[in-house]
Amino acid sequence: MTDAGTRPWLAQYAEGVPADIEPTDETLCDLLDDAVGRYAGHDALDFYGATTTYAELGDQVARAAEVLRRAGVTAGDRVALVLPNCPQHVVAFYAVLRLGAVVVEHNPLYTADELGTQFADHGARVAVAWSKVVPTLAGLKATTELATILAVDLTRALPLGKRIALRLPVAKARETRMALTQEVPGVPSWDADVARSRPLAAGHPRPSADDLAALQYTGGTTGTPKGAMLSHRNLRANAAQGRAWVPGLVDGQEVIYALLPIFHAYGLTLCLTFAISIGATLVLFPRFDADQALEAFRRRPATFLPGVPPMYQALADTAKRTGTDLRSVRFAISGAMSLPTPVVDHWEAVTGGLLVEGYGMTETSPVTVGNPIAPTRRPGTVGVPFPSTDVRIVDPQDPGATVEHGDPGELHVRGPQVFQGYWNRPDETAAVLSPDGWVSTGDIVTMDDDGFITVIDRIKELIITGGFNVYPSEVEEALRKVPGVLDAAAVGLPDGSGGERVVAAIVCAPDARLDPEDVREATRRHLTGYKVPRQVFIVDELPRSLIGKVLHRHVRDQLLNRPGQR
Numbered sequence: 206m207t208d209a210g211t212r213p214w215l216a217q218y219a220e221g222v223p224a225d226i227e228p229t230d231e232t233l234c235d236l237l238d239d240a241v242g243r244y245a246g247h248d249a250l251d252f253y254g255a256t257t258t259y260a261e262l263g264d265q266v267a268r269a270a271e272v273l274r275r276a277g278v279t280a281g282d283r284v285a286l287v288l289p290n291c292p293q294h295v296v297a298f299y300a301v302l303r304l305g306a307v308v309v310e311h312n313p314l315y316t317a318d319e320l321g322t323q324f325a326d327h328g329a330r331v332a333v334a335w336s337k338v339v340p341t342l343a344g345l346k347a348t349t350e351l352a353t354i355l356a357v358d359l360t361r362a363l364p365l366g367k368r369i370a371l372r373l374p375v376a377k378a379r380e381t382r383m384a385l386t387q388e389v390p391g392v393p394s395w396d397a398d399v400a401r402s403r404p405l406a407a408g409h410p411r412p413s414a415d416d417l418a419a420l421q422y423t424g425g426t427t428g429t430p431k432g433a434m435l436s437h438r439n440l441r442a443n444a445a446q447g448r449a450w451v452p453g454l455v456d457g458q459e460v461i462y463a464l465l466p467i468f469h470a471y472g473l474t475l476c477l478t479f480a481i482s483i484g485a486t487l488v489l490f491p492r493f494d495a496d497q498a499l500e501a502f503r504r505r506p507a508t509f510l511p512g513v514p515p516m517y518q519a520l521a522d523t524a525k526r527t528g529t530d531l532r533s534v535r536f537a538i539s540g541a542m543s544l545p546t547p548v549v550d551h552w553e554a555v556t557g558g559l560l561v562e563g564y565g566m567t568e569t570s571p572v573t574v575g576n577p578i579a580p581t582r583r584p585g586t587v588g589v590p591f592p593s594t595d596v597r598i599v600d601p602q603d604p605g606a607t608v609e610h611g612d613p614g615e616l617h618v619r620g621p622q623v624f625q626g627y628w629n630r631p632d633e634t635a636a637v638l639s640p641d642g643w644v645s646t647g648d649i650v651t652m653d654d655d656g657f658i659t660v661i662d663r664i665k666e667l668i669i670t671g672g673f674n675v676y677p678s679e680v681e682e683a684l685r686k687v688p689g690v691l692d693a694a695a696v697g698l699p700d701g702s703g704g705e706r707v708v709a710a711i712v713c714a715p716d717a718r719l720d721p722e723d724v725r726e727a728t729r730r731h732l733t734g735y736k737v738p739r740q741v742f743i744v745d746e747l748p749r750s751l752i753g754k755v756l757h758r759h760v761r762d763q764l765l766n767r768p769g770q771r
Contacts, residue, residue, distance in 0.1 A: 214589035214656025219579035221452035225593045226445045228621070230414045232437040234303050236444070236482055237263065244457050244484040250292050251488040251505055255364040257292055259484070262299075267404035269300035272395070274405060276331050276353050280305030280412070283420065285324065285332035285351070287311040287342065289491035290463050292362045293395060295477065297333045298467070302437070303405065305412040309420045309432070310468040313338045314733045317345065319679070323422055324349040327432055327628060333357060339389045355395040359385045359491065385491075414438040420628055421470045423567035423674065430676060432628035433470075433567045442621035443570035444478040446591045451536050451578050454509065459485040460533075462507040464493050464516055469673070470571040471540055475511035485509070495523040506533035513541045513672035514548050514703045521555040531556040536578060538563050540571075541672035543660075543703040546584045562587050564660065568637070568644050570622040574658055586657040594620035597643070598652055604645070610654055613661055616646045666757045668697035670705050675736045677757060683731035684709055684738075687724050689717030694747050695738065696761040709738040710760050712746060719743065742767070 215224050231239075240249070241263035250257040257265070278284055284301045286308055288294040301308045309327050311320060313335045320341065328350045334342050336356045345351050360368055360382065371382040412418070418440055420432035448454070461480045465472030480487040488501055493516060501507075502524075517539065524531045537552065537560040544562040552560045559578055564587035565571035573596070576588035590596050598614035600606045608614035619642045626634035637645045650658050668675040680695035692712040697705030713719050721741035728737050748759040 212590070212595075212656070213654065217577050217579075217581040217589050217655055217657070219450075219452060219577045219581075222577070223449055223592050226442065226449055226621070229441065229445070230438075231441055232302070232412050232414050232416070233418055233440055233478060233481075234299065234411060234437075236441060236478065237266065237299050240481050240484050247457060247484060248486045249481075250295060251486055251501075252292050252362050253364060253367060253501075254504060255292075255362060255367075262296065264404065265296045265399060266299040266303060268402040269296050269395075269399045270303040270405040270409075271402045272355070272398045273300055273304055273306070273331065274409070275402075276355070278304050278306050278331055280410065281417075282306045282331070283309050283327045283329040285309045285311055285327070285329040285334070286468070287313050287320070287332060287334040287338050288357060288468070289313055289335060289359070290467050290472075290489040291357070291359050291491060292489065293333070293357045293359075294467055295487070295489075296399065297357075297395070298477065302412060302418055303409075305410060305416060307417045307420060309422075310473065311422075312466070312468055312733065316731055316733060317341050318683075318731045319733065321345050321348060322430065323432075324351055327420055331355070333395055335359065336386050336389050336392075339392055343392075354392055355398065356389045356392045357395045361396040412437060414441065417625065419473070421473070421567045423470070430679070431630050431633065434625040434628055435570055436625055439570045439622050439624060440474060440478055442593070443474050443572055444482040446593065446620075446622065447475060447479045447572060448482055449592050450575055451509070453535065453578065454483055457484040459483060459508045460505055461485045461487050461509045461511070462498065462501070463487055463489045464498060464510070464512055465672070470567040471511070471565070471672070474570055474572065475538065475540075479511075493519075495519040499523055499527060499529045502529055502531065502533070506530075508533055508535055510534050510537040512537065512539060514539055514544050515671060517552045517560060518548050518702065521551045524555055532558070534558045537561070538575065540565065542669050542705075544584070545703045548703070549584055564588065564658070566646055568624040568646075569618055569620070570624065573618045573620065573622065583657050586653075586659045588658065589656040590618075590658075591620070591622075594618065594622070596652075596658070598650060601649070611651055613649050613651050616648050616650045616658065617643045618646060619643045666696075668695065668705050668707055670697065670700070670707055670735055672704070673735050675707055680707060680709060680728070680732065680736055680738060683728040683736075684711055684724065684741075686731060687719075687727045689714050689719050690724065691717075692747055692755075694755045694757060694760045696757050696764065698761065698764060706739045707736060708740045708742070708764055710742045710744045710747060710764060713743060 241259045245260040248256045249259040249262040331353045333355045414437045418437045419435045463476040534556045535558045540563045561576035563575035565573050574588050576582040597617045601615045677695040681693045684693035691714040695709045700706040724741045748756045
């Protein structure tokens, strides 16, 4: 069995990929400063055609850091970011880090229940939030430590012509404006405050590489959402590993599309920190829309594109339909769900570039394994371990015992990208992170003699839909709040694109008469859209173990065997 002492996968690396990355004490702040120094006049950000150079980005970060300092943010404080992809998100991210504070990323589409649980856990007193989310956050002040909200107006980052068009007295302009922003009287404007602020004093204390940089909420291997603690060193290392993995990139010349949300660990590293590390231009999209992405291709073609399989399918289909040229994309890396071979073939036929699959988890910043950007890649596998990354495959019942090549076992990972533990949860940290740095992934895999890893099952009951994690416990709690629902189990069923769709089985209370569609709609008050079950099935009882635990795998099998579900 492969362990830290043998790494047969090195022979599969693309030419120029090192076995290990160079250790560094640089922080993410240093990474930005280096990019500002080297690429001052280059465009760092592009938002619907409005550009921000690296010099301008550095200046805005310094001003934003002063805004946060005046708001009372000090080293170690958690600062919540509740934003879609936009220039203000990038600025706020680095401004928080410059103060030695900790970024806590949140999905801006979350409900009050979902945000409230996370805010109660991390205790942030300051939030930088999309104006449309501000009313929801304001309602949390009574039950959390949140005291200050700074409102972001997405329209302030648009090109002047688009801003003017949004003010036209026509229905379409009004509808678009309402989708992007809303008035929040009495709430300080992040945009105005940053614009008029002086920069943070250059001598203000800086964070160190081992300081905490971010809390990323995840279900880990148990399904209960908790904050994974990622240090500057963790995130810096994963950006460096990603850079080493694609030796064909040219610093200062690449264009990376942020189609993935930055609030997700995958988007945070493969888009934001990775782009800054190579002086790339990061093209930001608040949400994925194939037509909008292809419009951007005509303006500023992408050269490197991280994504999930449905994105590649939609982009390739739309490009063929519209005649849009995608041949600028030399490299694309897919993650978060299985990558079907037909999607790879379709994408590569349209672009002429390479599409490879990778693997990771929030607890590893997130990437640990990837298919080589080389002829040695093997579709159907998630690839081989990244530079400076060790893996071992163990018996799930006896984690001290490794398994033979080709036999299934639980994947354990160790490397500089492995997290520091879960926020305020020492017992759960100890359950997955060993004292010598090995993290248990909860995934059952096999490894062949060349080091290629194939994921065959999940110990954890996580559902992955559209590249996002859905924790069954959250869905089940929402279902149980529906009057007449006695019990519930949420599982994932194949959706035909390599991912899963959320479905649920419910047990009705005696004499209750429930309509499955009504139950679905009722959960929308508590769940963001992608977590709402696509189907609800009424069953007489849920299969349980001898100790009363619902057997989700049995539920899944039962639902799969219903007509029309495969």
